[in-house]
Amino acid sequence: MTNNSDENNAQQPKTIFGLFGAGGHGREVMPYVAESVRAKPEIDEASCRIVFVEAEPNKTELNGYGLISEAEFFGFDCSVRYFNVAIRNSKVRQRIAEDCAAKGAKPMLLRSSQSIIYALSEIGEGAMLSAYTLINPNAKIGKFFHANYYSSVSHDCVIGDYVTFAPGVRCNGNVHIHDHAYVGSGAVLKDGTPSKPLVIGEGAVIGMGAVVTKDVAPFTTVVGNPARPVQK
Numbered sequence: 001m002t003n004n005s006d007e008n009n010a011q012q013p014k015t016i017f018g019l020f021g022a023g024g025h026g027r028e029v030m031p032y033v034a035e036s037v038r039a040k041p042e043i044d045e046a047s048c049r050i051v052f053v054e055a056e057p058n059k060t061e062l063n064g065y066g067l068i069s070e071a072e073f074f075g076f077d078c079s080v081r082y083f084n085v086a087i088r089n090s091k092v093r094q095r096i097a098e099d100c101a102a103k104g105a106k107p108m109l110l111r112s113s114q115s116i117i118y119a120l121s122e123i124g125e126g127a128m129l130s131a132y133t134l135i136n137p138n139a140k141i142g143k144f145f146h147a148n149y150y151s152s153v154s155h156d157c158v159i160g161d162y163v164t165f166a167p168g169v170r171c172n173g174n175v176h177i178h179d180h181a182y183v184g185s186g187a188v189l190k191d192g193t194p195s196k197p198l199v200i201g202e203g204a205v206i207g208m209g210a211v212v213t214k215d216v217a218p219f220t221t222v223v224g225n226p227a228r229p230v231q232k
Contacts, residue, residue, distance in 0.1 A: 015043050017082040017108065018053040018073045020096050022062050025146075026052060026086035029128055030065060032112040033084075040108075043080075053083070074103055081105040084126055085144060090162035090180040097126060097144055107144070115147075124161065142179070156194065166208070174198065178218065184208035 017037060019026055033050055037043055051066040053073045060067055074081070083105045085093045097107065107126035114131040117123065121135045124143040134152040135141070141153065142161035151169040153159065160179035165171070169183045172191035177200040183189070186209045192198035200206065201218030211225040221230045 014047040014078055015049070015080045015082065016073070016076050016078045017048065017050045017084075018068075018105070019051070019084055019086055020053045020070075020100075021086035022052040022054050022057070022067055023086070025088060027063055028130070029084075029086045029110060030063060032131070033110060035113050036108060036110045037082075049076075074105075082108045084108055084110050084128060086128065088146075088164060088182075090144075090164060090182070093144055094162050094180075121153075130167075136173075148185075154191070156197075158197075160202070172198075175200065178202040178204075182206065184210065187212065 017033065019030060019033060037048055037050065038045060051068050052062050053068060053070055055070055057067045057069055081104065083100045084107060085096045087093050087096065109123065109127050111129040112131040115129040115133045117135045118137045120137040121139040123135065123141045124145065126144040127141060129147050130149040132150045133147040136154045138155045139153045139157045141159045142163065144162050145159060146164045148165055148167040150167055151165040153171045154173040156174045157171055158176045160177060162180050163177050164182045166183060166185040168186045170188045172189055174192035174194060174197040175189045176197045180203045181200050183206040187206045188211045190198055190213045198212065199215040201216055201220065203219040204216045205221040206212060206227065207221065207223030210223050210227040212222065212227045216222050222228060223230055
């Protein structure tokens with residue numbers, strides 16, 4: 001697999017993968033991009049170029065990979081164009097994902113070889129599963145989910161689109177998380193029941209280390225143990 005920009009510029013690749021976002025999360029994700037590309041039999045490793053993509057890059061290389069603009073990414077003459085979005089802001093993530101799809105790029109599931117996905121779980125397009133993440137059976141996860149390292153999703157959970165788990169989140173069984181929610185590092189979501197799942201509303205923010213025992217309303221921030229809404 002080639003990462004050297006000079007070598008790749010000498011001959012246009014048949015396939016290109018662009019990771020949008022070259023910040024901290026993007027740099028953490030990039031090491032397992034190659035693993036994910038290698039797992040796709042339809043991709044020829046020798047002719048696949050992997051790059052970071054930024055709107056206005058201030059350099060041409062980062063951590064051994066090319067760093068190119070969005071215009072350059074979409075300007076490459078290649079047979080297939082894959083992408084994913086390593087940006088925490090879920091609204092920005094959605095905008096970039098929808099723009100890429102409209103221009104014909106294909107989202108790719110990115111997962112570390114040290115992550116575990118059990119059978120009978122469903123994961124939407126564009127998910128990112130970092131090292132030591134665990135997806136248990138009968139979980140249903142939406143598009144462009146971010147699961148940072150040591151996070152877990154238990155049985156019968158339903159997670160919406162563009163949801164983010166920071167490192168070490170414990171999402172117990174029968175929890176429903178709506179679109180664009182953010183769950184902070186080390187937070188624990190108490191298990192619900194089949195008849196009354198624990199519900200985290202759209203756009204809600206769960207603070208670092210919070211222990212959530214009750215439903216959280218949409219666009220509400222909760223902190224503490226037990227978690228309570230932040231007073232404005």
